[in-house]
Amino acid sequence: MAAQSGMVNPAIFQDLQARVDEDTAVRDELRDIIQALEKHNRNVSFVLSRAHSTPVSDLPETLKSAQEPMNNVIDTVSRLSQAASKMPYYKFNNMWSRQMQGACESALFWGWLGGYNKVDDEVQCGRLLTIEELGEMFKIPVNLKDRDEFHLSLEEYLQSLITLVEELTRLARNAVTLGDFERPLLINRFVKDLHAGFQILNLKNDSLRRRSDGLKYRVKDVEDVVYDLSLRNLVPKQGEQKE
Amino acid sequence: MGVKRSRDGPMAEEKPEQSSSPFVAMFEGFRTELDEHHDRRERIIKASRDITASSKKIIFTLQRVRAVGQAVPAFVNKKNAEYWETIEKQYKSIAADLQGLNAYRYSHNITGGNQEFMEALSFQHYLETQSLISLEEVQSRISTMSGDVGTVTFTPEDYILGVCDMTGELMRFSVTSMATNGKLPSGKHIESNKRLKQDSNQDETGDQMDIDDQVPAAAAYTQKPRTVLDDLRAIRLQLEMFEAPGGSRFATELETKKMPVMRECVDKVEKGLYGLTVRGNERPKGWMPDMGSGRGAEVESY
Known part of the structure; x- marks a missing residue:
C-alpha cells in the first residue's frame, strides 16, 4: 500500500476496520444470548398470563409453574451480564435493553402476584419489587454510577413499572370476571401509588415520558372497575384489602 | 398535605394519595438521579453545539486558503485562534461528564460536535500536510484539550463520519480554486x-x-x-x-x-x-x- 507520504496512510483504515470488526464480533456473541433471553421471557409471560384466569386460591400453582422459566431467565441474564461486562455498558446496551425490560416485567408481575419470597402456599398479592430486589434476583448490580459494568438501569426499571401497571389494569377487570372483588381494590390502590410516584419525576420528552403519560388512563380504567363494583355494592368491607 | 386532608373531609380518601404513596421516597431518589442525568445530557448537547459552531467558523476561514502542503497563512491562524479556544473550553467543560460509564452513555449527544471538530481539524491538517490525519492524532488532540479529568471519547465512528464531511470541504476548496485560478490545487x-x-x-x-x-x-x-x-x-x-x-x-x-x-x-x-x-x-x-x-x-x- 501507499507509503505514509501518500494522502491516506492505509494503516489508518486497516486499524479502523479492525476496531469496528471487533465490535461486530461482540455484537454477534451478545445477539445469541439476547435471543435466548427473549425466548425465556416469552415462556414466563406465557405461564404468568394464566393469572388472568386463575382465582387467587389457585395462584400458587401458577407461580410454581413459573419457577422453572423464571430460573431460565435468571440464568440467561447472568450469561448476558458476563458477556457484556467486558465492554462499555452503554456502547451496546440498546441491544438488550428491551429484553432486560421484558425480564423485569415478568419478575415484577411475578413478584406482585406473590412469587417473591413465598414461604407457604398462601400467596399475598400487591408487592412491588424494588430495583435492588430485582438486582438480587438476577444477581446483577443495579443503577451503577461509579463503574462501567453490566447492570439494570433505572430507565429499564421504570419502563417495566409502566408495563406492570398495564398488566394490572387488565388483571383488575379479569379478577372481577372471576368473581374476585377484592383485588381490583388492591390494584386501584397500587396503581395510584405508582402513578403518584411517577408524577414526582421530572421527565424529559423521551419514551419514558410518553409512556408514563399513559399511566393516568390506566389509573382511570381501574377506577372505573372499582366504580362499577361500588355502584353495585360489591366492594368488600374495608380492612379486607391488603397493602 | 396532612392539614389539607382534614380540611377536605369527605374527599380525603381520594386526594391525599399523592402524598401518602408508599413509593414516594423511592421515587424521590429516582428523581434526583434523573435530574442529574438530564442536566448532564443538556450540558453535553450544548457543548456539542458550541463545538460545532466554532468548527464551522474555522472551516469557513480555512476555505480562504489557496495552497496545499504548506503552513496556512498567518491571517487564518489569527482569525481562528479564538474558535480553537472556544472548542478547547467546551471540551474541558464536559470532560468530567463523559468519564467511565458515561463515555458511551452520551456518545450520541457529543458525536455531532466530535464530527464537526474532526472536519475542521482534518481540513487544516490536509491543507498543511496534504495528508489525512489519523484517528490517534485526533484523539490525542482532544485528550490534550480535555484536561486532567480524562479525555472525551472520540470513536472510530466519529472519525469516519468526520472524514466523509471533510470531503465536502475538499470539494468546495477545489471548485473555488478551479473557478478563481483555473486549476486544481496540488502539492x-x-x-x-x-x-x-x-x-x-x-x-x-x-x-x-x-x-x-x-x-x-x-x-x-x-x-x-x-x-x-x-x-x-x-x-x-x-x-x-x-x-x-x-x-x-x-x-x-x-x-x-x-x-x-x-x-x-x-x-x-x-x-x-x-x-x-x-x-x-x-x-x-x-x-x-x-x-x-x-x-x-x-x-x-x-
Missing part, C-alpha cells in the same frame, strides 16, 4: 515526485490504484504532484472499502447519508475538471502546461 513537485514513486513501488492493492491504472508505465506521470482530486479519490476508495457493521445505526447513517454525499463531492470535482479540460484552450494560459497533457489522458480513460 509541490519534487516532494510529490518522491511520494508517487514510493506509491507505485509499494502500492499493491492500493489507494492510488486509479492513478496507476491510467498510466501503467508511469515514468512521466510520477513527475506530477498529487492534486486534491487524487486525494479525494484516495479517500473515496478507502471509504468505499470500509465495511460498517451491518444493521448498526452508524452503518445506516454512513450508507444512506454520508457516503452518497461524499460520492457526489468527488463527482463535482471531476465534472469541474472535465469542464476545465474540454474548454481548456479557451482559458487563459498558466494552467495549460501543468494540467493539459496529464489530464487529457485522464479524460480519455473515462
Whole structure:
C-alpha cells in the first residue's frame, strides 16, 4: 500500500476496520444470548398470563409453574451480564435493553402476584419489587454510577413499572370476571401509588415520558372497575384489602 | 398535605394519595438521579453545539486558503485562534461528564460536535500536510484539550463520519480554486515526485490504484504532484472499502447519508475538471502546461 507520504496512510483504515470488526464480533456473541433471553421471557409471560384466569386460591400453582422459566431467565441474564461486562455498558446496551425490560416485567408481575419470597402456599398479592430486589434476583448490580459494568438501569426499571401497571389494569377487570372483588381494590390502590410516584419525576420528552403519560388512563380504567363494583355494592368491607 | 386532608373531609380518601404513596421516597431518589442525568445530557448537547459552531467558523476561514502542503497563512491562524479556544473550553467543560460509564452513555449527544471538530481539524491538517490525519492524532488532540479529568471519547465512528464531511470541504476548496485560478490545487513537485514513486513501488492493492491504472508505465506521470482530486479519490476508495457493521445505526447513517454525499463531492470535482479540460484552450494560459497533457489522458480513460 501507499507509503505514509501518500494522502491516506492505509494503516489508518486497516486499524479502523479492525476496531469496528471487533465490535461486530461482540455484537454477534451478545445477539445469541439476547435471543435466548427473549425466548425465556416469552415462556414466563406465557405461564404468568394464566393469572388472568386463575382465582387467587389457585395462584400458587401458577407461580410454581413459573419457577422453572423464571430460573431460565435468571440464568440467561447472568450469561448476558458476563458477556457484556467486558465492554462499555452503554456502547451496546440498546441491544438488550428491551429484553432486560421484558425480564423485569415478568419478575415484577411475578413478584406482585406473590412469587417473591413465598414461604407457604398462601400467596399475598400487591408487592412491588424494588430495583435492588430485582438486582438480587438476577444477581446483577443495579443503577451503577461509579463503574462501567453490566447492570439494570433505572430507565429499564421504570419502563417495566409502566408495563406492570398495564398488566394490572387488565388483571383488575379479569379478577372481577372471576368473581374476585377484592383485588381490583388492591390494584386501584397500587396503581395510584405508582402513578403518584411517577408524577414526582421530572421527565424529559423521551419514551419514558410518553409512556408514563399513559399511566393516568390506566389509573382511570381501574377506577372505573372499582366504580362499577361500588355502584353495585360489591366492594368488600374495608380492612379486607391488603397493602 | 396532612392539614389539607382534614380540611377536605369527605374527599380525603381520594386526594391525599399523592402524598401518602408508599413509593414516594423511592421515587424521590429516582428523581434526583434523573435530574442529574438530564442536566448532564443538556450540558453535553450544548457543548456539542458550541463545538460545532466554532468548527464551522474555522472551516469557513480555512476555505480562504489557496495552497496545499504548506503552513496556512498567518491571517487564518489569527482569525481562528479564538474558535480553537472556544472548542478547547467546551471540551474541558464536559470532560468530567463523559468519564467511565458515561463515555458511551452520551456518545450520541457529543458525536455531532466530535464530527464537526474532526472536519475542521482534518481540513487544516490536509491543507498543511496534504495528508489525512489519523484517528490517534485526533484523539490525542482532544485528550490534550480535555484536561486532567480524562479525555472525551472520540470513536472510530466519529472519525469516519468526520472524514466523509471533510470531503465536502475538499470539494468546495477545489471548485473555488478551479473557478478563481483555473486549476486544481496540488502539492509541490519534487516532494510529490518522491511520494508517487514510493506509491507505485509499494502500492499493491492500493489507494492510488486509479492513478496507476491510467498510466501503467508511469515514468512521466510520477513527475506530477498529487492534486486534491487524487486525494479525494484516495479517500473515496478507502471509504468505499470500509465495511460498517451491518444493521448498526452508524452503518445506516454512513450508507444512506454520508457516503452518497461524499460520492457526489468527488463527482463535482471531476465534472469541474472535465469542464476545465474540454474548454481548456479557451482559458487563459498558466494552467495549460501543468494540467493539459496529464489530464487529457485522464479524460480519455473515462
